[in-house]
Amino acid sequence: MRAASLSRSGVVEVRDFPLPVPGAGQVLVVMRYAAICGSDLHVVYDGFHDDDFLNRPGYPGHEGVGHVVDSRAPGIAAGTPVLTVPYGTRGGCFAEYQAVDATHVVPLPEGADLRRSLLAQQLGTTLYAMKKFLPSSRLSDGLAPRSAVVIGAGSAGLFLLQQLVARGIEVGVSDLNADRLALADRLGAARTALEPGASVVEATLAATDGVGADLVIEAAGYDVARAAAVECVRERGTVGFFGFPERKGDAPFPVERAFRKALTMEWANGTQSEPGLVSFRAAVEAIHTGAVTVDHCLENMYPLEETPAAFAAARAHGNGTAKVGLFMPGAVMPGAVSVGRGG
Template sequence: MGKMRAAHAVKLKTIVCKEIEIPHVTDNRVLVKTKLSSICGSDLHVVNMGYTAYASDFPLPYGAPGHEGVGEIVESRSPDFSEGESVLTVPNIYSSKTFADYQVIEPRYLVKLPSNGNANKLMMAQQLATVEYSCKHIDSIEGKTVAVIGQGSAGLFHDFILKRYGAEKIIAIEPIDHRRNISKDFGADVTIDFTGQKATDAILDMTHGAGVDIAIEAVGSAETLNQAMSICKPQGRVQSFGLPTTLKPIPFDWNTFFSKRLTINSNFGSQDEQDLVSVKKSIDLINKNDIDMDKILSHKFSIEEIQDAFDFAERRTDGMVKITITF
C-alpha cells in the first residue's frame, strides 16, 4: 500500500519519526489518514517516565501513544463509516496510534465531525470529553467548592465543565504563570500560584479549615494525589484524573483517606463509554464556540519533529498549553 511516517518511542525519553508500511485494513476496521494530532500530558508520562500500560515495554507500537487526532477515512470495512468522512479518533490507551500518517482503528473509537467545523479545535473534543465523562460521574457538583490541582489543558477543561455543572467556587492550583493566568477565563474563581504544603495551607485557610467538597487531581503524581486527599473535607470526594507516572505502587496517605471517609474515583476508560455520548457533547460545545480553544492550542510541530515536540512539551515554557502535531 505504500509508506507512511510514524512516531516510534524506542526507549525512555526517545521518540523518533520513521518510515514504515501503511497498515492493511481488516474486517470491521477503518483506515484513517491522520490530519492532525496533539500531545496529551499522559503521553509525556508514557514516553518520558515509562508508564507504558502496554503488553510490553519499549519500543512501543508505531504511532503510540498518540490518542487525540482528526483525520479522513480512506478505506472502511464498517457499514457505519464511508470513505471521505472526517472523523475524530478516540482510541483507548491500548490502541493509541494517532502519531502516524495512517491508523487502522475500530469503528467504536470514531465519531463523525461536522463539515463546517475547525479541525484543530474539534481535535480537543477527545480530551474535553474525558473531562465531561469524569465530571458527570461526580454525584453532586452544584453549589460545591472544588479545587483543581494542575492547570494544563485537562485542568482548564475541568474549570470549564465544573462551572457548567454549577460549582459555586473553583480554586485552581498552578505554579506556571501563563496557565494560571488563563484559568479564570475557563471558570476558576481563585488561583493559587504555588504547590505543595503552601497550597494546602492556603486552601485550608480560605475554607476556614474545612477543606473543599471535591478535589480534582489533574497532574498525575503521588504528591498531588495525596494532596487532593489532604485538602478535602470529611466525606469529600477526590477525582483521580491525571495518568500516573509509574506502573509501580505509590505512597498513599491511608490514614487521611480512612479517617476522612473519602471517596476516590478514577477516570480511566472514558473512551469505552456507550455510544461515546461525552465525545459527541464535547464536539457540539466546541463547534458552537462555547469554549475558547484558541487559548489552549498554543504551538505546532510536524510529525518529523516529534522528539522536539515532546522536549518542548516537557519544558512547559513559552506559553505552552497544548501542542498540535501536523502531517
C-alpha cells in the same frame, strides 16, 4: 508514510513506514492533527510502554482527527471527517495514516473545524470524569458543591475548571507554571496558587475558613498532588482523581487521613470503553457549538517531523502552554497559531 514511533524508552523517532491496511471493521484515516496526552509522556519516559508496540507507527498517540480514506466498516464512508479515540495502549495517531477500529472513531458534524475538534478527545475524558465526580444523583438531591479546587492547569484541568464554573461553583486552581495559571484566571478561576512557592492547601483553607473545599480534583498526575487533594477537601467531601499514575506498582497515599475525613473518592479512567462513546460525542458537540473554549490548547503546535521536540516541550509542561500538538502534512495552520513555540 511518515510517522513518529517510540523506538525505545525515552526515544521518539520520525521515519518511513508502510501505509497501513485496514482490516474488517476498521477505517483508514489520513491524519491532520494530533495531540500529546500526559499519559503519552508516561509511556515514553516512565516505563509505561508496551514492548510489543515499540517501533509501531504513531504509537502511543491516541488523540487525533482526520478524514476517512478507506472504510471496511458499515456506516462510515470515505471522506467522513472523524475524531479518532483508540485506546492509549494501541494508539497510532502520530502518523500520516492510521488504521483504527470503527468503534473508536466519532464522525464530526458538517462544517466542523478539524483543528478545534482535536480537543474533543481530551475534553471527552473530562466530561466522563465529571459524571463520576458530580453524579446526577447527588445533584438532584441538592448536594452540588459550592466550592472546588482543581490541582493542575494543563488541558484537562482547564476543561474541568470550565465545567465547574459553568455550574456556578467557585473554583481555585494550582499549578507549577504561572502562564498556565494566567489561563485559569481567564477561564474563571476564583483564585490561583503557584506551587511550590504558594501552597494550594493553605490557599484553600484560607478561602474556606479552615473547612476545606467540597470537591477537589487532582489533574496533575503526581503523588504529592494526590496527597494535597486529601488535605484540601473538607470532611465528608469528594476527591476526584483524574491524573495518570506517577509510576507503576504501589505508590504512597495518605490512607489514614482520607479515612479519618470519611472521604468519597472517585477515579476516572476508561472513557474509550463507554457505550456509544457518549462523552466524546458530547465533547464534539460542545466544541462545535462553542460551549467550551479550546483555542488556548492550540497555541503550541509542531510539524510531524519535529515530534521529538514536541515531546520535549510537553515534558517541560508545554513551556507554559496548556497543550502540545502536532500537525500533519496537508494540515491547514492558521496564522494565529504559534507553530513550534519553544522548538
